[in-house]
Amino acid sequence: MTSKKAKTAFELAMEKIDRMPKLDKKEIEKQNKKELAEKSEAIVHRYFHGSLKIQNLEQEISQFDNNEQPMVRKNLLNQLKESIGLIDREMNTKVLAAIQQLDGKVDLVKINSDLDNIILKYQHQRQKEYANLEKEELKQLQKMGIAGSAVAPNIQKSENWLLTEEKLKNQFDQKLVKIREMLP
Amino acid sequence: MKLLNNLFAYTWNGQDNNCNTYVFANALDNNRHLVIDPGHIKTPSTGEAALERLLSEMQMDGLQTEDVGMVLLTHCHPDHFESARYLQENYQALVAIHEIEGAVYAHYGGTADFLLRDGELKLGKKKPFLLNVLHCPGHSPGHVAFYWAPEKVLIAGDAIFYQSTGRTDLPGGSPDQMKQSILRLSEMDIEVLLCGHPYGHPGIIQGKKDVMENFDFLKQHIL
Numbered sequence: 001m002t003s004k005k006a007k008t009a010f011e012l013a014m015e016k017i018d019r020m021p022k023l024d025k026k027e028i029e030k031q032n033k034k035e036l037a038e039k040s041e042a043i044v045h046r047y048f049h050g051s052l053k054i055q056n057l058e059q060e061i062s063q064f065d066n067n068e069q070p071m072v073r074k075n076l077l078n079q080l081k082e083s084i085g086l087i088d089r090e091m092n093t094k095v096l097a098a099i100q101q102l103d104g105k106v107d108l109v110k111i112n113s114d115l116d117n118i119i120l121k122y123q124h125q126r127q128k129e130y131a132n133l134e135k136e137e138l139k140q141l142q143k144m145g146i147a148g149s150a151v152a153p154n155i156q157k158s159e160n161w162l163l164t165e166e167k168l169k170n171q172f173d174q175k176l177v178k179i180r181e182m183l184p
Numbered sequence: 185m186k187l188l189n190n191l192f193a194y195t196w197n198g199q200d201n202n203c204n205t206y207v208f209a210n211a212l213d214n215n216r217h218l219v220i221d222p223g224h225i226k227t228p229s230t231g232e233a234a235l236e237r238l239l240s241e242m243q244m245d246g247l248q249t250e251d252v253g254m255v256l257l258t259h260c261h262p263d264h265f266e267s268a269r270y271l272q273e274n275y276q277a278l279v280a281i282h283e284i285e286g287a288v289y290a291h292y293g294g295t296a297d298f299l300l301r302d303g304e305l306k307l308g309k310k311k312p313f314l315l316n317v318l319h320c321p322g323h324s325p326g327h328v329a330f331y332w333a334p335e336k337v338l339i340a341g342d343a344i345f346y347q348s349t350g351r352t353d354l355p356g357g358s359p360d361q362m363k364q365s366i367l368r369l370s371e372m373d374i375e376v377l378l379c380g381h382p383y384g385h386p387g388i389i390q391g392k393k394d395v396m397e398n399f400d401f402l403k404q405h406i407l
Contacts, residue, residue: 141298144278145213149303150317152283154296 036068040075044083047098048091054101061102077102081180084115086122086172103184115179122172129164130155186245187388188335193378194241195386200227202234203264203380204387206339208332209247211313216253217242218307219277220330220339221380222267235267252277254307256300256315258341258380259327260285260292261354269294282319284326300328320369322362323350329369336375336392343369344377346385347401363407370399 007015023031043060046052052060057076064072080095080102092115100106137153155161187193192207208218224234239249252275255268260281271277272295281289283299290296302319306312316331323342327350330339342350343365352359377395379387389395 145309145312146278146298146305146307147312148306148314150300150305150315151303152299152301154286154299156286157290157295 032068033071036064036071037075039064040072041079043072044076044079044098048083048094054098057098057101073102077184081183084176084179086119086169086176089116089119092119099183106183111179111182114182115176118172118175118179122168125172126165126168129168130161133158133161133164136160185241187376187378188337191332191335191337192242192245192247193388194238195382195388196223196234197382198227198230198232198234198237200230200232201263201381202227202232203342204378204382205238206378207242207247208313209245211307212253213308213310214253216251217247218313219252219255219271221258221264221341222255222271224263224266225270228262235270238267250275255279256330257281257285257289258329258339259324260288261324261342262292264341264380265289265292265294272297282317282326282328284321285324286326288326302328318369320365322352322358322360322365324354325356325358325361327365331372336373337378338369338372338374338376339378340369340380342380344398344402345379345381345383346387346389346398347405348383349402349406350380366399366402366407370403 043052043057047054047057061069061072061076077099080099083095084092093112096106096108096112096115100108133155134153137155137158138151141147141151141153185193185195190209190211192209194205194207196202196204203221203223205222206220208220210216211218222235222238226232227234242249249271252271255271255277257265257268257280259265265281268277268279272279278297279294280298280300281294281296283301286296286299300317303317305315305317307315314333316333318329318331319326320329320341320343321327327341327343329341329343331337332339343362344350349362349366351357352362373392374395375390375392377389377398379385379389381387389398
């Protein structure tokens with residue numbers, strides 16, 4: 001009868017690790033990048049939701065290894081830039097303030113003014129298109145025998161509105177791309 | 185049940201919760217019917233076939249279900265709106281709800297063909313059928329009541345019940361708004377008050393005196 005020594009839990013775990021496919025250098029780098037992107041996203045999320053103050057952004061970056069910090073800073077700037085939108089001006093102000101905090105060279109006055117200009121034009125155009133469509137839809141409802149001061153068309157479900165809105169958004173998103181290009 | 189002229193009332197008498205439904209027969213072009221708050225398809229707890237029961241009661245009154253041409257909703261709660269989509273999809277009935285609740289209705293999967301706001305609603309081309317839409321928030325933010333002036337009928341939804349009011353603790357509800365809404369409605373000349381539920385009473389209060397007594401009760405004991 002042959003006696004076989006039972007393996008310890010540690011030995012079993014090591015055997016399991018040995019059997020796992022080894023990651024090559026490129027894969028490890030890719031994995032690290034992904035992790036840093038996720039961590040950066042979490043920082044931006046906390047900043048937007050008020051649980052991280054603007055003056056603590058640098059402190060968050062400093063908690064990463066020295067060689068990771070430039071990548072985290074770049075991620076944060078990219079994610080902030082992508083958050084610039086056509087609707088929420090308050091959010092845009094918050095985004096630009098954070099970008100300036102992370103890169104003091106930004107000319108916020110010019111960018112803020114250009115951005116405000118785009119948003120005002122977008123909102124003006126959007127309201128105009130909305131009002132035109134509202135008139136048209138009211139006429140359609142009247143033709144169907146639905147009228148009176150209590151009637152409002154349901155523009156949000158109108159296919160015409162969805163198409164108009166998408167066209168407008170695409171048109172003005174192009175202008176936002178230029179703003180993003182002016183940022184670090 | 186025929187209530188008066190072309191107005192029919194279908195008060196809920198099942199075990200589970202569901203709303204009362206009111207129908208203006210032949211009120212629309214091509215003699216199509218206008219339905220207010222068609223209620224649940226099936227009640228949530230006991231699975232009672234509420235819509236089937238409503239349609240069968242309407243048929244017993246000589247109202248063909250395929251002639252339902254429009255559904256008006258007093259507010260966006262499933263016990264009032266659930267069957268609207270069925271009537272829209274099967275009988276091409278148009279559906280309307282207050283503009284504040286259009287988005288909530290869409291969130292539940294419904295599509296309002298048009299929206300309502302405070303004012304006058306004219307339905308039909310040749311000889312329009314008129315209703316006043318009264319925005320009366322409190323039970324929900326976009327709750328409305330419908331007033332049929334020729335017969336002084338108020339369809340109050342869940343703003344007013346017999347000796348009670350609708351809940352104000354549901355999302356978007358507001359006791360202050362409910363108070364203002366009821367005070368506003370109490371100023372109206374009402375002969376028939378049609379409530380959204382049959383809580384402890386069928387929910388049909390007839391006669392100006394009884395209607396006023398109900399308002400007085402609400403003012404004294406509830407508001």
